[in-house]
Amino acid sequence: MPSAEVLATGTELLSGDLVDTNSARIARALQPLSIPLVQITVVGDDLPRMVAAIRAAMARSEILIVSGGLGPTVDDVTREAVAEALGRPLIFDPELFESIRARFQAFGFPMPENNRRQAFRPQGSQVIPNPIGTAPGFLVEEGDRVLFALPGVPRELERMLTESVIPYLERRFPPAEAMVWRVVRTIGMGESVIDERLRDLLKGENPQVGLNAHPGMVDIRIRARGATLEEAAARAEAAVQTIRERLRWAVYGEGTCTPEEALIAGLRERGLTLATLERGTLGLLGGRLAAADPESHVFRIGEVRSRLVTAPEHAAEAIRRQAGTAVGLAAEVLPEGENFQIAVAMATSEGSRSLQRGHRGPLPHAAEWAANAAMGLLWRWLQEAP
Template identity: 45%
Template sequence: MIMNKTSVEGNMPNAELIAIGTELLLGEIQDTNTHSIARMLRGVNIDLFRSTIIGDNVGRIASLFNEALTRSEIVIVTGGLGPTVDDYTREAAAMAFNVELEFHPDLWEKIATRFSSRGILPSENNRRQAYIPANAIVIDNPMGTAPGFMVQKGSRTLVCLPGVPREMEAIMGDTVLPFLVKSYSLQGLIKVRVLHVSGVPESRVDQLVADFETWQNPTVGLLAHPGIVDIRLTAKAESETRADEMITSLERPIRERFGSDIFGVDDETLVDHVRDMITALDRKFILVEAGDKPLMRDLLADSPQILRAEYSTQVLPVESLEDNISSLAANPAHEPVFYFVHWWEDTGIKSVSGIISPGFTRNTKNTYLGPPANGDSWITNTALDFIRRNLPEIKQWKE
């Protein structure tokens, strides 16, 4: 048992994640385990400082294990526990701790029984999964055939888990986290709240929260997306109630500075926010879009408040845009018209978003100079931000 007392305010153990698999490096599949484990670790107050993806090479894996264990108390590995000859996690762990692999007859019996229950005869290769580094703690895998294991040396712990996400998540929640909490005398938790800002450049957001970014606990961090900036508030505390209080004390002045620039929190999305606003207004709209893709039509056309959605690949000259579209507003019911136009030029992506109604007309023109791969997201987020900022004007006109 590791006797490394950890308090909320003291030095908590830090963790490192390693995902194993050449298929990850080739882009054949995406590593989702790192995301899941990271969220689990913050719930038990373990700092995560680094994550690495490495291919199926036993020497490089063993070297990485040794390197990681010199800088991190807890190293959690996913993948490489299958029955094939290129599943090297077991061998690499044994090399890193300078021990032999030991055959566990009881594990082999469990593996064979699991195959038999499915009417399958296990192959000789499956016996590889019953070999575990000497002195390791075996972790039962109730959902698969690949058992995990943990190896400890002093205050360091290497945790090796199967790469199948549902198997990894079950073992982490049921076995690994309780073990780490007890072994490292962990207390408290890390809690995160994310405020979503649209229509404000990242540099301006950074300027407005710069004084908070020097805080140690709670902390502030930024993450930029096309047209959106996330403000991440993180608190370490002895209880969830205390963490909420710390985050709220930081969130309050930030909201005062940004006002309506903040549109949502945590899992709330800009498109859902706008759809809710349109629904709450309780009137019909017409949507018109021109561009190489029907981006806004695909996002909003199924809303019950959109009376009809029209799309064209023909982009009209900007100077004649409103004259051409205004006729759509001349209808018996006088429904407001949302219009969105986007096109490519040598200088970047151009977009125009506008609203035309009998009592209110407004538009905005924008240019995007960032990576082309993010162009569609920028177009939609910029247009959605325009809608959310101007819908209150439509509501006021209606009333």
């Protein structure tokens, strides 16, 4: 089975000015091919460092995907780095040059002279067309290995992945075994508790099970292998069912499902309506619920106040009565020295539930914790209610 690596280039990725989202796109694109992504490396616009990183990656893995550095400016050095790392000269491609110039003409602009640099590529490489941008990519076959160079603009990279890179990989590296990925989403149960309940699964090799913690939530990632797709899917499904049995109410969905989507669906199924009241949360709780219910089938009103005049459980009951909804949800984040105190509560006609916790970290992180804790409290009630 071939392994793949990503080399994300750009000094802006190292300075924190830009977040690398391209590597995640590439990882997701490789999953259906059963090609494991084993390493992601980030390197700045430094030719010697980039050359060293390319050589190291090509020595380790059969597939290397380089993102960024294909623009027309002097700090776009991916072409030069690939050529030097693989011991190939850069050649000027007249046809590629004309296609770049034609693209500018189609945009209604004259081509700047420095865009001529984009018509150079390593000798023996193959052009990867860029249907929506001016920076063409290329691939280089080096024995049993292959390198892809793609532009760093996310929508251009994603289009070239879909139309050129993935079809090439499907032909060149047909899977020796099938792989299936599943993600189980949980809320309101701590990572340590989940780790204890799934200890045997986390130690297993097939399927491989891992945890990924977020504020107030934990994702459980499953990768199962098999001689056939059906066999791999069956192993993944068995793991999912075991997880659901052991974690019960904490599981709110799978795949890309969000807690607010699960809550809105669960409340609507029961014919229940919801209102929220929050303070110090940056409006995250009501904002997320409103986005998940744009037609207001369930979420009727969300208020953000400068302070709550009463305890969160009383605030939840007050907003429930004010809005005439079945459920009221309240969340508050209060500064406490250098830290924050988070308090959330829910109220129905049958009573209320609440929880509190301290938080060390910036306000946006505390606000996310509060929103997720409130939704987790309501989700658990939904699962446990008769």
